[in-house]
Amino acid sequence: MDNCMGFHTQIASVMEVLANAAVAEICKLVDDDYAVFRLEMSQSQKENRGLRRKLQLLELKVSRERAERTIRERVLASRPSSVKILDRYRGMAKGEGHLTGGHRSFVKPAGHNTWRDDQPITVDEGSGTSTQEVIVIESADAEAAGPGVKQERTKGEKEPRHSRDIQTEAAAGVAPTVATEDLAAVPQARTRRSIMEVSGTPNAVLKSETDTETLTVTHRLLHTGSDPERLGLWRLGCPPSPGSKYLPLFHQSQRTVNSRGDDGDTLDTGGDDPSCSYTTEMDPGNISLDLETQTDLSRGDWNQYSSSVYSEGCLEKKGEGLVVDEVTVKLEGDVPPTWKGHLGDGHSQGRDFLDYRESLETNPNVATHSLVHAFKDHDPVSTSMAPSDSHSHILFDQVLNSNDRATAQAQGGGATSGNSKEKRFLCMFCNKGFSCPQKVEIHKRVHTGEKPYSCTQCHVCFAQAGDLKRHQRVHSGEKPYSCPQCDKRFSRQDQLKRHNMVHTRERPFACMHCGKRFSERSYLRIHQQKNHSTQ
DNA sequence: CTGGGGACGGGGCCC
C-alpha cells in the first residue's frame, strides 16, 4: 500500500515536473514570439512614420509647385512677346499624364551594387509621376534661328526621392539629417546613398554631406539676402528645385563633387570616395551669356553639376529672345573620373551605359557643347552653356547618351536632321526628336533606365509595355509562329523570320576581309573580331 | 579539348 502511495506520489511529482517544464517551455516560446512580434510591430511603426513623412513631403511639394506655377503663370502673362516660355506640358509633367500601367521600377545594372540582384527596385505607383523633360522647338527652323528662337523645356515634377529610398530609408531606421533648404524648408529624408540635389540656380551653394547612414542635402541659395522671386529666379524657371528628380542611381559609391566658382562658392558633397571626385573650375569669364538683368548670375555657380545627381541651370537671355528655362544634367554615379568605363558588368544592362567619351568621340556631328566635354577636357562648364551657340537649346545632350545605337539614330533622326517640323520634341539627353512628348517619355527610359513594366511572374522589368507582353510568352509557352518547312515553333515572328534563313540559306552579311557570309550580323561581327581583328 | 560557327532565346528599342 505504501509502495502504491509512494508510486503515486512519484508519478504525481514527475507529472508536476513535466507540467512545469512544459509550462516554462510554452512561456518561453510565447515570450520569444512576443518579442519578435513586438520587434516587427516597432519596425512597422517606423516604416509607417517614414511613409507618413514622405506623404507630408509630397503634399508640401505639391502645394509649393502650385504656388510656383501660379507665379510662373503670372510672370508668363507679363513676359514680353518675344520671350515665351511654353508651359503646356506642365500639367502632364505633374502627373496628369503619368504612366498608369504597372508599378514603376528602376533596373540597375548588375555589378557593384549592394541591393539584391533579384529584387527590382520598385517605386510606389502613387508616388511616381511621369517626368516630362522635353525640349520643344517652337519654330521649324529653330536650328538656324539663333536669336529669337523660342524654346522651352518643361520639366515636370518627379518624385525626387530615388526609388531606393523607399527600401532603405525605413529599414535604416536612422533619422535623416535634415537638409536646410531656405526656400523649401522641407526636411528631405534621404537614403544613405550619395544623392545630391544640385540646383543650377545662380549662386546656389550646395553642401551635401554624406556619411554611411545619412545624407544631408543642403540646398541653399545665396543671393545676398535677396529672395529669389525678387531676383527673378523663379521667373527664370529656376525654382528651388521643387521638381528635383533623380535618375536611378546605379551605383553605390559615394561621390565627391566639387564645383568651384571664382567667388569661392563651393559645392562640396563631402563624399569620402577619393576615387570619384571631380573638381570643375568655373570661369565666369567664359560665360559669354550676357546676363545683364541678373548680374549675380555671372558669378559662375549656375552651372553646377554632379554625378549621381543632376543640376539645373537657368538662363534667360531676354534680349535675344533666347529662353532656356532649365537645364538638367544627369550623370550617373560610378563613372570613373575619366568617364571611361562601363556601368555594368557585361550584363545586358551594361550595354546601355557605354563609354561616354567614346560616345562623344563617335558623335562628332553633334554641334552642341557637351557637358561631358567639360568633364573630359576640364573645360569650364560654361562652354556648354554658351548661348552664342545656335544649338544652345541642346545644352546637355549626350550626357547620358550611352547607347551608341540610340546615339547614331539620334544623329540621323533627331531634330537636327532637318525633320524638326514633325519631330520637335527632343530628348534632353540625346537630342533625338520625336513627334509627341509621350514618345520622348518612352525614349528617355533608354537613358534613365526606368522600367515601369514588371513581369508578375519573374519580376523582370521592361521599359515598354509591349516588351513585357512579349516577355510573358516566355512564361506562357505560347508559340504562335510555326515554320511551314520544319514545324518548328517560335514565340515571335522575328524569330521565325530569322529561323527561316536556315531553310533559305540566305546569308546577307558578308565579311569584307574574307568574303565569308553569315546569316546574322552578330555572327559577322564575332567572326571579324576573332579573325580579322587589328588588335 | 578547343575554337569557330550555327541556331536560337530573349531583351532593347525604334518605327
Add this chain to the structure above:
DNA sequence: CGGGCCCCGTCCCCA
C-alpha cells in the same frame, strides 16, 4: 500596340 531589327548570351555541333 505590334512589327521589326539589333544585340548578347547560351547551347550545340563539328573540325
